Amino acid sequence: MPKKDTNLLNSVGLACDVLDALCELGSAGVTELADEIGCSKSTAHRQLRTLHSKEYLIKNGGQYQLGLKYIDMATRVRGQIDNYDVIRKEIESLAEETGETAQFATKEHGWVVYLYKTYGKNGVQTSSNVGTREYFHSTSLGKVMMAYMSNDRVGKIIDRHGLPVKTENTVPDRESLLEDLKKIRDRGYAIDDEENVIGLRCVAAPVIQDNRIMGAVSVSGPSRRMKGDRLNQEIPNVVTRTANIIELNSKFS
Structure with missing residues (x-):
């Protein structure tokens, strides 16, 4: 196993876990997401609200999912190829x-x-x-x-x-x-x-x-x-x- 990098920010890593989980699940509520990534509901809720405020997620009722911002990001990445x-x-x-x-x-x-x-x-x-x-x-x-x-x-x-x-x-x-x-x-x-x-x-x-x-x-x-x-x-x-x-x-x- 690779050596763990102690200089990483846990909060950023958790945000990435949230995005990866939503990519796999399609959409999820706070409880489902907390269970998926193994954190408390309060932590999952803060992560979701933060990503939503930054327009990386959208919210339909109590369900969160990835927003259209990723289309623009993906297009820009493709342009770098x-x-x-x-x-x-x-x-x-x-x-x-x-x-x-x-x-x-x-x-x-x-x-x-x-x-x-x-x-x-x-x-x-x-x-x-x-x-x-x-x-x-x-x-x-x-x-x-x-x-x-x-x-x-x-x-x-x-x-x-x-x-x-x-x-x-x-x-x-x-x-x-x-x-x-x-x-x-x-x-x-x-x-x-x-x-x-x-x-x-x-x-x-x-x-x-x-x-x-x-x-x-x-x-x-x-x-x-x-x-x-x-x-x-x-x-x-x-x-x-x-x-x-x-x-x-x-x-x-």
């Missing part, structure tokens, strides 16, 4: 070509973070959305980014977030993961073989610029379609090509 338009264009082309669900993700605070996602004509809905955070070890996007990190960096991510078992196919331990990452580096792409969600396979390739991992590109689809040569040749080829196009366009844009 280098070459977002290049990414969007190529991921849309990838979805159209494969007919499946195509995504681009990057890394932040030891998580895989989805930046863009779209659907081909046969694309299936998955649990991830733009902004969703996922574990590295159980996703093809995460594993392919991990494969180009140092072992020290990989170790820090594992120490921070662990290796939770998502399905019976999830990589079970550190040694198995490191072995898998070596194979991924050798072939240049990663496969999530129903390791995050049973019935769903995913193929991802890294986007690298100036020897730095910008992110990764992936295609996801039902296991009944993602198999054989399509899983091991066709999809890896188009995903790798898309990643290369993003690299080149980002370099010269």
Whole structure:
């Protein structure tokens, strides 16, 4: 476990817990929120009233929920992403070509973070959305980014977030993961073989610029379609090509 930082402000941390809880719950009253984050009702009430006064929350009756202010914040964050338009264009082309669900993700605070996602004509809905955070070890996007990190960096991510078992196919331990990452580096792409969600396979390739991992590109689809040569040749080829196009366009844009 990482060493606890004694310089953090507990009140700010609690406010973040409130926002995270409301993001998950959708809306909540004082009692429900206090139970969710493990604080007294009076503390939860003060937090909610403060965030409401600063216009980060809205209140409907006795229920609080996130306000529209976050739309403006999210739009501004997206504007800080280098070459977002290049990414969007190529991921849309990838979805159209494969007919499946195509995504681009990057890394932040030891998580895989989805930046863009779209659907081909046969694309299936998955649990991830733009902004969703996922574990590295159980996703093809995460594993392919991990494969180009140092072992020290990989170790820090594992120490921070662990290796939770998502399905019976999830990589079970550190040694198995490191072995898998070596194979991924050798072939240049990663496969999530129903390791995050049973019935769903995913193929991802890294986007690298100036020897730095910008992110990764992936295609996801039902296991009944993602198999054989399509899983091991066709999809890896188009995903790798898309990643290369993003690299080149980002370099010269």
